[in-house]
Amino acid sequence: MKRSKQYQQLRAAVDRDKAYDLDEALDIIKNMKPAAFDETVEIHMKLGIDVRKPDQNVRGTISMPNGIGKSVKLIAFAQGENAQAARDAGADEVGDEDLAKRIQDGWMDFDMVLATPDMMRIVSRLGRVLGPQGKMPSPKSGTVTDDIGTAVGEFKAGKIEYRADGSGNLHAPVGKKSFDKQALKENIEAFVGHITATKPPAAKGRFLLKTVLATTMGPGLKLAMQ
Numbered sequence: 001m002k003r004s005k006q007y008q009q010l011r012a013a014v015d016r017d018k019a020y021d022l023d024e025a026l027d028i029i030k031n032m033k034p035a036a037f038d039e040t041v042e043i044h045m046k047l048g049i050d051v052r053k054p055d056q057n058v059r060g061t062i063s064m065p066n067g068i069g070k071s072v073k074l075i076a077f078a079q080g081e082n083a084q085a086a087r088d089a090g091a092d093e094v095g096d097e098d099l100a101k102r103i104q105d106g107w108m109d110f111d112m113v114l115a116t117p118d119m120m121r122i123v124s125r126l127g128r129v130l131g132p133q134g135k136m137p138s139p140k141s142g143t144v145t146d147d148i149g150t151a152v153g154e155f156k157a158g159k160i161e162y163r164a165d166g167s168g169n170l171h172a173p174v175g176k177k178s179f180d181k182q183a184l185k186e187n188i189e190a191f192v193g194h195i196t197a198t199k200p201p202a203a204k205g206r207f208l209l210k211t212v213l214a215t216t217m218g219p220g221l222k223l224a225m226q
Contacts (some may be wrong), residue, residue: 002083002107003125007095012182014028014036014219014220014221016142016222018222019223019224019225020204020221020222020223021224022185022188022219022223022224023044023181023185023188023211025088025213025221025223026107026181026184026185027181028221029041029184029213029215029218029221030181031116032177032178032215032218034177035215035216035217037114037130038176038177038178039079039174039176039177039215039216039218040068040069040070040173040176040177040178040211040213040215041173041175041177041179041184041214041215041218042171042172042174042213042216043052043070043171043172043173043174043191043192043211043213044169044190044194044211044212044213045170045171045205045208045211045212045219046168046169046170046172046208046209046210046211047164047169047170047195047203047208047209048168048204048205048206048208049164049168049200049203049207050168051164051165051166051167051168053200053202055200055201056162056200056202056203057164057200058162058164058165058170058195058198059138059141059161059162059163059164060140060141060142060158060161060162060198061141061142061143061159061161061162062159062160062162062190062191062194063154063157063158063159063160063185064158064159064160064175064190064191065183065190066158066175066179066183066186067129067157067158067175067196068158068160068173068174068176068187069172069175069176069178069179071156072111072112072155072156072177072203073092073110073111073112074090074091074092074110074111074112074113074114074155074156075091075094075095075097075099075110075112075113075114076092076093076094076114076115076148076152077094077096077100077113077114077115077116077119077122077137078094078096078114078115078119078148079083079096079118079119080118081147082116082146082148083095084219085148085149086114086148086149086152087150087154087213088149089148089149089150089151090152090153090154090156091108091152091200093110093113094117096122097122097154099125100122100157101217102128103129104125104126104129104132108129108133110135111135112135112143112155112161113119113130113135113136113137113195114137114143114144114145114151114155115137115142115143115144115148116145116146116148116150117139117144117145117146120137120144121217123136123137127183132161135193140184141155141159141161141162141163142154142159143161159173159222160173161180162188172191173186174188174191174213176188177215181226188213192208192211192225195208197210210222210226211223213218
């Protein structure tokens with residue numbers, strides 16, 4: 001893959017073999033030449049888990065102390081009072097069978113799906129579509145809940161869902177490049193601490209094998225946080 005000249009210049013300023021402490025990594029990111037938009041700062045983690053074993057699945061949610069600076073487009077499967085609560089909390093789309101049909105017909109213009117438990121009979125039919133994109137709601141991640149109004153409000157305010165992929169890698173946004181350094185640091189430390197505490201009892205040996213910080217358009221910086 002051919003990289004842009006700007007990316008190559010940024011990459012040249014990063015020591016690929018060095019594990020940076022968080023303050024130094026953030027200083028580098030904050031001093032990088034800005035892109036034409038406010039880049040997302042992302043954390044990428046390689047976990048010491050056996051993804052073939054269900055008891056080593058790593059999935060959940062966390063509310064970032066300073067939000068993530070991104071407006072999440074969120075839809076909710078709910079009826080009656082629950083549907084109104086989801087709308088009042090800021091859900092972008094609310095429905096049941098009608099919403100399911102739109103998705104089955106190819107509409108995927110949303111980032112996250114929430115549902116009340118009684119709606120899972122409808123949502124379960126969308127597993128083949130939502131599952132591969134990591135958008136299938138789950139009780140474990142807090143996206144299937146009776147208190148859907150509160151859940152919508154929390155995710156709109158910066159609560160994020162995370163999930164280890166089939167290679168044991170975890171990716172998450174931790175803020176915007178425009179955030180001040182302390183806000184980014186607090187978000188990153190909160191996320192790493194949270195993930196460390198979720199180590200499955202069945203996972204043996206080191207849990208955090210590698211942690212990398214990067215912006216949307218910038219190179220990765222390995223962190224000394226393993």
